[in-house]
Amino acid sequence: MNPVIETIRGHRSIRSFEERPLTTEQMDTIIASGIAASSSSLLQTVSIIRVTDQEKRRVLAELAGNQSYVASAAEFLVFCIDYQRHASLNPDVQLEHTELTLIGAIDAGIMAQNCLLAAESMGLGGVYIGGLRNAPKEVDELLGLPQYTAILFGMCLGYPAQDPELKPRLSPEVIVHENCYQPLDLAMITEYDQQMEKYYQQRSSNTKQQAWSDQVTTKLSKEQRPYIRDYLNSKGLAKK
Amino acid sequence: MNPVIETIRGHRSIRSFEERPLTTEQMDTIIASGIAASSSSLLQTVSIIRVTDQEKRRVLAELAGNQSYVASAAEFLVFCIDYQRHASLNPDVQLEHTELTLIGAIDAGIMAQNCLLAAESMGLGGVYIGGLRNAPKEVDELLGLPQYTAILFGMCLGYPAQDPELKPRLSPEVIVHENCYQPLDLAMITEYDQQMEKYYQQRSSNTKQQAWSDQVTTKLSKEQRPYIRDYLNSKGLAKK
Numbered sequence: 001m002n003p004v005i006e007t008i009r010g011h012r013s014i015r016s017f018e019e020r021p022l023t024t025e026q027m028d029t030i031i032a033s034g035i036a037a038s039s040s041s042l043l044q045t046v047s048i049i050r051v052t053d054q055e056k057r058r059v060l061a062e063l064a065g066n067q068s069y070v071a072s073a074a075e076f077l078v079f080c081i082d083y084q085r086h087a088s089l090n091p092d093v094q095l096e097h098t099e100l101t102l103i104g105a106i107d108a109g110i111m112a113q114n115c116l117l118a119a120e121s122m123g124l125g126g127v128y129i130g131g132l133r134n135a136p137k138e139v140d141e142l143l144g145l146p147q148y149t150a151i152l153f154g155m156c157l158g159y160p161a162q163d164p165e166l167k168p169r170l171s172p173e174v175i176v177h178e179n180c181y182q183p184l185d186l187a188m189i190t191e192y193d194q195q196m197e198k199y200y201q202q203r204s205s206n207t208k209q210q211a212w213s214d215q216v217t218t219k220l221s222k223e224q225r226p227y228i229r230d231y232l233n234s235k236g237l238a239k240k
Numbered sequence: 241m242n243p244v245i246e247t248i249r250g251h252r253s254i255r256s257f258e259e260r261p262l263t264t265e266q267m268d269t270i271i272a273s274g275i276a277a278s279s280s281s282l283l284q285t286v287s288i289i290r291v292t293d294q295e296k297r298r299v300l301a302e303l304a305g306n307q308s309y310v311a312s313a314a315e316f317l318v319f320c321i322d323y324q325r326h327a328s329l330n331p332d333v334q335l336e337h338t339e340l341t342l343i344g345a346i347d348a349g350i351m352a353q354n355c356l357l358a359a360e361s362m363g364l365g366g367v368y369i370g371g372l373r374n375a376p377k378e379v380d381e382l383l384g385l386p387q388y389t390a391i392l393f394g395m396c397l398g399y400p401a402q403d404p405e406l407k408p409r410l411s412p413e414v415i416v417h418e419n420c421y422q423p424l425d426l427a428m429i430t431e432y433d434q435q436m437e438k439y440y441q442q443r444s445s446n447t448k449q450q451a452w453s454d455q456v457t458t459k460l461s462k463e464q465r466p467y468i469r470d471y472l473n474s475k476g477l478a479k480k
Contacts, residue, residue: 001269003243004361008273008354029241031416033248035409037353040370043456044410053419080421083460085414088424090457098478099373099465102345106392109349110368113277114248117357121244128350130280133339144420152346169275170284174325176271179293180384181320184328216283217330220323225339229480238338238478240469 007121012166014125015069017158022074026122030157033118037111045104046111047082049143050075056142063138064131064154074158077115078132078139079108081237083148095148096239101232108152119157129154136231150235165203168195189213247361252406254365255309257398262314266362270397273358277351285344286351287322289383290315296382303378304371304394314398317355318372318379319348321477323388335388336479341472348392359397369394376471390475405443408435429453 001009022030027050034048051057054071060078061070070076081104083095116126132139132154139151174188193211200208232238241249262270267290274288291297294311300318301310310316321344323335356366372379372394379391414428433451440448472478 002361004247005269005273005358007244008358009276011276011278013278028412029245031412033245035412035415036249036251038251038253038356038368039409040368041456041459042407042452043459044415046415047417047421048415049417049419049421051419056419084421085424086456086460089429089453090461093457093460094463095460097464097466098469098472100460102341102373102392102468103370103464105342105345106349109346110353113350113353114357116278117354118245118248121242128278128280130343133342143417146421146423149421152342167282169279172268172271172275175275175284175286176288176290177383178290179296181287181289181324181386181389183386184325186328189329212282213329216281216326217333219281219283220326220333220335220340221330223334224337224343226337226480228342229338229478232338238469240466 003121007117011120012125012164013127014160014162015127015156016160016162017069017073017156018161020074020159022124022157026124027075029122030115030118034111034115037114040103040107043086043103045082045100046108047080047149049078049080051078059142060132060139060154063135064129065134067129067131069127069156070129070154073156075156077155077157078143079112079152079155080145081105081108081150081152083237084146087148095236098238098240101238105152112153112155116155123159124157125160126155126157129156133225133228136228137234145235147236150232150237165199168192168199243361247357251360252365252404253367254400254402255367255396256400256402257309257313257396258401260314260399262364262397266364267315269362270355270358274351274355277347277354280343280347283326283343285322285340286348287320287389289318289320291318299382300372300379300394303375304369305374307369307371309367309396310369310394313396315396317395317397318383319352319392319395320385321345321348321390321392323477324386327388335476338478338480341478345392352393352395356395363399364397365400366395366397369396373465373468376468385475388476390472390477405439408432408439
């Protein structure tokens with residue numbers, strides 16, 4: 001295993017951090033790594049808001065569902081779709097199609113993963129914060145986002161103060177299909193459920209009794225953030 | 241620069257490949273790297289269709305706007321949103337909210353970037369193929385995607401038969417905002433336009449006379465894939 005694959009496969013989300021700041025050089029490297037990512041038609045549709053203001057960090061932690069590490073991590077980045085840039089270069093651009101929001105979301109994922117891996121390769125850790133979408137309008141206002149921009153997710157970064165186990169994932173046989181979509185093999189889910197139950201029971205903190213299939217279908221049986229479409233529309237995005 | 245950051249910052253899209261297959265071990269490593277990525281609430285909403293059928297590859301190359309490397313690359317992967325998995329575990333799941341499509345798109349970007357970097361770290365190269373969204377229904381039918389799944393993008397992988405220059409990107413000063421969104425500094429775009437004009441004039445193949453701001457605003461002045469919302473809706477996604 002080369003160092004890149006070792007870093008990629010060694011990923012654990014880190015939610016507890018040392019009180020140690022990142023250097024300017026580390027941050028520059030993380031950002032340059034994000035910017036080096038592929039960009040659909042070179043549109044470059046992502047902006048990053050780096051939140052250094054402690055009061056804003058405290059409010060964001062609360063809005064994200066009381067995730068204290070949003071306030072305590074050395075760094076907190078908010079990844080946003082940004083077509084305001086293009087609109088300010090030329091008011092004739094047409095930005096309301098779902099396609100453009102899709103591009104922004106995919107490209108933000110690609111860019112953010114470069115940032116996270118760069119950080120992890122330097123001995124840092126981090127975690128994605130989708131919880132910002134619990135209160136998109138409030139987060140948006142706090143960060144002063146103009147029309148044609150929208151928040152997607154946050155990322156905490158810092159020196160890890162925990163060393164969690166690797167979390168098991170669905171097997172390649174479930175994820176990868178050859179030439180044609182294959183229906184779910186329920187025996188494989190049963191096997192994965194057993195693996196996850198064991199993982200949740202035995203992990204070093206926050207143990208629980210739960211199988212994966214129950215966990216995800218219980219979650220998805222409730223409406224997931226039904227206000228996201230309205231939020232995007234209010235920013236001039238995903239309107240049609 | 242450590243090897244991870246070197247790989248990340250050395251990225252160029254590769255569109256010309258040697259006629260040399262990847263080994264099973266290489267493919268296993270690439271897929272395992274993708275699966276190791278973060279997954280929102282561990283929903284694991286992404287499936288990969290690995291297309292090995294040469295006739296399907298030929299059709300996909302055509303549908304993607306005659307991108308011949310879709311057929312000629314050693315490997316071609318199609319990244320899809322997949323909530324069919326969850327629906328087949330429990331029919332009570334609610335999948336129509338835009339939030340879930342957003343999660344699928346972000347998580348597919350994160351996973352795919354792990355795959356691409358793993359490949360690049362092994363001396364391979366690749367390119368994202370958003371062009372599959374030129375004909376989403378046709379691609380979807382060709383790959384037999386059921387309800388609650390949708391294609392997002394493809395990825396070519398193989399041994400590079402070209403060595404293109406690094407493509408300049410917008411500077412960190414444009415991409416990163418501190419605490420609050422900052423309006424675009426037009427002087428920085430002028431500078432970047434000059435840099436891109438020089439790059440397009442001087443690169444080793446496919447030279448052209450173009451500035452970035454013209455390129456992207458001309459593109460965005462036309463409707464971008466206006467049928468994407470209908471396609472997603474037809475799969476039971478992003479309906480509200």
